[in-house]
Amino acid sequence: MRTKLILSFPITFLIIFFYLPIISIIHEGLWDNGLTLKYLKAVLSNSYHRGIIFFTIGQALASTLLTLALGLPGAYIFAKYDFPGKSFVKAILTVPFVMPSIMVALGFILLFGKQGFFTQLIGRDLGILYSWKAILIAHAFYNFPVVVRMVSSLWQRINPHYEEVAMSLGARGFTLFRKVTLPMLLPGIFASSMLTFIFCFLSFSIPLILGGYRYATIEVDIFTSIMTLLDFKIGSALAIIQLTLSFVFMYIYIKSLDMYAKAEEQRVFRRPQKLTLRELIGLKGLLIGIYSVIVFIFIISPLLAVLYDSLIFQGRFSLEWYRRVFSAEYNPIFGANTLIAIKNSLLFGFSAVLLSTTVALIIAYALHRWQFKGKNIFEALVMLPLGSSAITLGLGYIRTFHRPPLELLGTWYIIVFAHTIIAYPFVLRAISAVLKKIKPNLKEAALSLGAKEWQAFIKVELPLALGGIIVGAIFAFAMSIAELGATYMLYQPEYTTITIAVYRFLSARQWGSASALSVILMIVSAVSFMIIERVGEEIW
Amino acid sequence: MVSVELREILKILGDFRLEIKSLKAKEGEFLTLLGPSGCGKTTTLRIIAGFEKPDRGEVLFDGRVMNEIPPYGRNIGMVFQDYALFPHMSVFKNIAFGLELRKLPRGEIEKRVLRILKLVGLEGLENRYPEQLSGGQQQRVALARALVIEPEVLLLDEPLSNLDAKIRERLRGEIKRIQKELSITTIYVTHDQEEAMAISDRIAVMKDGTIEQVGKPLEIYYNPKTEFVARFLGLSNILELEAENGKVHLGKLCFNVGRDGKVKIFFRPESVYITEGDFAEIVGHELLPGRIRLRLSIEGNEIIAERFLEELPFKIEDMPKSVGVLIKSYTIL
Numbered sequence: 040m041r042t043k044l045i046l047s048f049p050i051t052f053l054i055i056f057f058y059l060p061i062i063s064i065i066h067e068g069l070w071d072n073g074l075t076l077k078y079l080k081a082v083l084s085n086s087y088h089r090g091i092i093f094f095t096i097g098q099a100l101a102s103t104l105l106t107l108a109l110g111l112p113g114a115y116i117f118a119k120y121d122f123p124g125k126s127f128v129k130a131i132l133t134v135p136f137v138m139p140s141i142m143v144a145l146g147f148i149l150l151f152g153k154q155g156f157f158t159q160l161i162g163r164d165l166g167i168l169y170s171w172k173a174i175l176i177a178h179a180f181y182n183f184p185v186v187v188r189m190v191s192s193l194w195q196r197i198n199p200h201y202e203e204v205a206m207s208l209g210a211r212g213f214t215l216f217r218k219v220t221l222p223m224l225l226p227g228i229f230a231s232s233m234l235t236f237i238f239c240f241l242s243f244s245i246p247l248i249l250g251g252y253r254y255a256t257i258e259v260d261i262f263t264s265i266m267t268l269l270d271f272k273i274g275s276a277l278a279i280i281q282l283t284l285s286f287v288f289m290y291i292y293i294k295s296l297d298m299y300a301k302a303e304e305q306r307v308f309r310r311p312q313k314l315t316l317r318e319l320i321g322l323k324g325l326l327i328g329i330y331s332v333i334v335f336i337f338i339i340s341p342l343l344a345v346l347y348d349s350l351i352f353q354g355r356f357s358l359e360w361y362r363r364v365f366s367a368e369y370n371p372i373f374g375a376n377t378l379i380a381i382k383n384s385l386l387f388g389f390s391a392v393l394l395s396t397t398v399a400l401i402i403a404y405a406l407h408r409w410q411f412k413g414k415n416i417f418e419a420l421v422m423l424p425l426g427s428s429a430i431t432l433g434l435g436y437i438r439t440f441h442r443p444p445l446e447l448l449g450t451w452y453i454i455v456f457a458h459t460i461i462a463y464p465f466v467l468r469a470i471s472a473v474l475k476k477i478k479p480n481l482k483e484a485a486l487s488l489g490a491k492e493w494q495a496f497i498k499v500e501l502p503l504a505l506g507g508i509i510v511g512a513i514f515a516f517a518m519s520i521a522e523l524g525a526t527y528m529l530y531q532p533e534y535t536t537i538t539i540a541v542y543r544f545l546s547a548r549q550w551g552s553a554s555a556l557s558v559i560l561m562i563v564s565a566v567s568f569m570i571i572e573r574v575g576e577e578i579w
Numbered sequence: 580m581v582s583v584e585l586r587e588i589l590k591i592l593g594d595f596r597l598e599i600k601s602l603k604a605k606e607g608e609f610l611t612l613l614g615p616s617g618c619g620k621t622t623t624l625r626i627i628a629g630f631e632k633p634d635r636g637e638v639l640f641d642g643r644v645m646n647e648i649p650p651y652g653r654n655i656g657m658v659f660q661d662y663a664l665f666p667h668m669s670v671f672k673n674i675a676f677g678l679e680l681r682k683l684p685r686g687e688i689e690k691r692v693l694r695i696l697k698l699v700g701l702e703g704l705e706n707r708y709p710e711q712l713s714g715g716q717q718q719r720v721a722l723a724r725a726l727v728i729e730p731e732v733l734l735l736d737e738p739l740s741n742l743d744a745k746i747r748e749r750l751r752g753e754i755k756r757i758q759k760e761l762s763i764t765t766i767y768v769t770h771d772q773e774e775a776m777a778i779s780d781r782i783a784v785m786k787d788g789t790i791e792q793v794g795k796p797l798e799i800y801y802n803p804k805t806e807f808v809a810r811f812l813g814l815s816n817i818l819e820l821e822a823e824n825g826k827v828h829l830g831k832l833c834f835n836v837g838r839d840g841k842v843k844i845f846f847r848p849e850s851v852y853i854t855e856g857d858f859a860e861i862v863g864h865e866l867l868p869g870r871i872r873l874r875l876s877i878e879g880n881e882i883i884a885e886r887f888l889e890e891l892p893f894k895i896e897d898m899p900k901s902v903g904v905l906i907k908s909y910t911i912l
């Protein structure tokens with residue numbers, strides 16, 4: 040019983056750093072000496088805001104469709120075939136999980152801008168940048184690996200007997216797929232679509248930077264309402280609308296995830312078919328090759344563009360941008376130098392990792408191992424932060440922590456707390472996934488051999504969960520390093536992070552400096568990526 | 580040596596209800612829980628081990644109430660139905676786990692682990708990982724891991740179910756030997772009645788979450804109290820007949836039942852002796868190694884008899900149409 044007291048830590052943390060801010064937003068948006076719908080009405084009757092709400096949903100839908108179009112063929116290939124270089128392509132697909140979106144946005148600017156690589160290659164501006172097209176493509180970049188992962192993992196578990204029975208009954212080709220295979224894949228397609236949809240619905244950096252002034256999401260709208268117009272009432276009303284919608288979406292997502300998990304429990308594991316040499320040089324090999332190349336170009340080209348740009352100064356190879364980034368005189372934009380920004384990013388990153396892993400580990404353990412009263416409510420309460428957005432959180436923090444007793448605005452750790460709230464649902468997912476795989480009776484076996492609860496945990500469950508914990512920690516790190524919106528709203532000049540600095544350079548249209556700094560970000564992310572690869576835990 | 584006792588236990592799991600009025604394994608006794616799948620054997624073991632808290636009632640070791648003592652304080656050894664080997668530890672590490680927790684010196688641990696490995700016939704496999712072992716080998720590691728700590732109470736949940744007949748019989752003997760040698764009070768779960776008969780001091784037959792009967796193997800076998808127990812422990816003959824003046828007549832057979840009205844008379848096939856005569860018609864037969872199983876019909880009641888071939892008053896080549904029958908022992912259910 041006493042061990043369960045440890046739950047009060049994550050609960051208190053969530054109440055203060057998630058629920059309190061959310062309540063303060065609701066209060067701000069719905070209260071004026073009494074309940075009022077004035078601000079909600081103001082938002083909904085304004086055609087600009089209404090347009091943004093529709094655009095947010097519309098672009099999320101379109102991005103999801105594009106993501107599916109790109110991801111489903113990959114899912115098929117990965118589930119069905121074994122081919123040379125498969126593990127390499129698989130590894131490449133992990134890259135978007137750890138690459139900061141600001142850097143990807145910069146890469147897109149460098150590829151599709153007026154002087155961009157693709158623009159030069161084709162000879163004319165495709166009009167992709169600063170339009171909805173860039174937003175869709177960047178969203179697909181982030182999400183299609185999720186579709187590949189979830190759907191192919193399910194595809195491999197479809198018992199071949201079903202298809203064989205159907206074939207023996209006369210189904211074949213597309214009929215077979217539509218009548219037998221597709222229905223069994225639906226949970227995976229649906230769950231990964233929902234996840235993509237929510238990501239795009241709450242997306243901030245990508246529309247902010249790639250959407251230009253015409254295409255904004257609710258998230259960007261809240262941000263400008265508060266940071267530029269200083270209109271907290273309208274900002275809160277928008278946030279309330281966004282929260283309501285995203286909670287609905289999240290509810291659907293969680294339901295779909297249940298279905299997915301159930302379907303995935305099927306333990307039949309189909310070995311992917313090893314392609315023969317003849318097939319490899321045939322049509323199948325060609326299609327697989329084309330897909331791999333597309334994946335490769337799609338994921339790697341923004342990164343290469345950034346790297347290349349950082350090394351070109353006035354048309355020649357040079358390290359000048361790096362020199363400038365590190366020297367004080369060319370650093371007028373942010374009130375700290377690059378070294379401090381790196382230090383800040385690492386400090387926030389590691390602190391967020393520590394905190395979010397602790398919070399997530401306790402919650403995950405409680406969810407999977409303990410029975411207690413109100414567990415259902417507990418589960419819902421700890422999942423809700425997944426549906427909140429960085430900007431909403433930032434807004435809530437500004438409203439909640441600007442006065443005693445919780446006057447935390449302006450400290451560095453308020454940024455860490457925000458990062459923790461943003462990251463921990465993902466850590467929770469990673470840890471839950473491994474904990475679910477550890478049979479509860481392993482702990483019981485340890486207890487029967489004389490281990491105390493904590494010994495059983497340390498010696499048996501922790502080592503088995505370690506892979507998932509590391510992957511979760513890296514997610515948290517990657518998210519903290521990449522976080523822009525909430526950090527921007529909460530930081531003081533001395534707490535500038537690399538991501539903020541890149542954004543500042545971008546706003547000032549100093550691409551070279553932005554690229555050089557982004558490369559530093561890329562190196563940090565690459566280290567994360569390699570650790571994930573080393574751990575080898577199935578994050579995908 | 581400790582005794583293990585359950586008193587007035589009630590445990591409700593969903594719509595399953597386990598209710599044990601009283602069950603006691605005496606010091607050093609080998610008690611088997613026998614029953615069909617889903618009758619609550621594993622649940623009973625888990626209550627004794629302390630993994631499940633009973634909703635009501637007490638678990639006593641040597642008369643001390645153990646309800647509040649956690650599993651690690653009970654000095655038990657347990658073999659789980661699905662082994663529960665630690666996947667991240669080698670065979671050696673798995674077996675040494677309990678000894679390490681007891682802070683034995685390294686050398687001693689090594690000695691004991693190697694000795695037990697030999698006993699279960701897994702020498703040379705100590706550096707393998709569970710996933711590199713066959714199902715039967717895993718089961719033996721699980722057994723070794725529970726035995727090596729020399730617990731006071733050994734709880735075995737179908738520890739031999741995955742082994743082939745030969746190893747199964749050998750290990751059955753080994754378990755029994757170690758158990759006797761160290762006088763470990765043992766509670767053994769199986770749904771194999773032959774295994775239960777071979778190994779147990781006493782057997783508790785379970786059905787739908789309750790204990791039907793507890794007794795010595797032969798007592799349970801020949802004097803079952805209920806039809807369920809009778810049928811569960813092998814082939815049985817149960818005749819439902821009308822009694823008059825405390826007796827039942829069937830052909831030339833006469834049963835003393837001591838009451839009137841409908842009765843159920845039970846006897847095993849090997850209690851049916853074949854004599855010269857003609858009131859029991861032979862309706863079928865089946866040859867077994869050295870034995871014969873005869874299906875006989877007496878006034879429309881079918882019974883089974885099982886005899887060694889040389890006991891028959893006729894040759895099987897010229898089997899008569901009907902024979903006489905003698906039933907040496909029977910019970911009224």
Ligand SMILES: Nc1ncnc2c1ncn2[C@@H]1O[C@H](COP(=O)(O)OP(=O)(O)OP(=O)(O)O)[C@@H](O)[C@H]1O
Binds near residue numbers: 592615618620622660
């Ligand atoms: N956590 C639970 N919730 C609900 N019902 C349960 C739970 N655990 C077990 N049961 C039910 O309790 C009954 C007894 O289960 P138990 O595992 O004790 O059976 P068993 O006798 O060991 O069977 P087997 O020989 O198949 O191992 C079963 O009907 C099972 O479905």
Ligand SMILES: [Mg+2]
Binds near residue numbers: 736
């Ligand atoms: Mg069982």
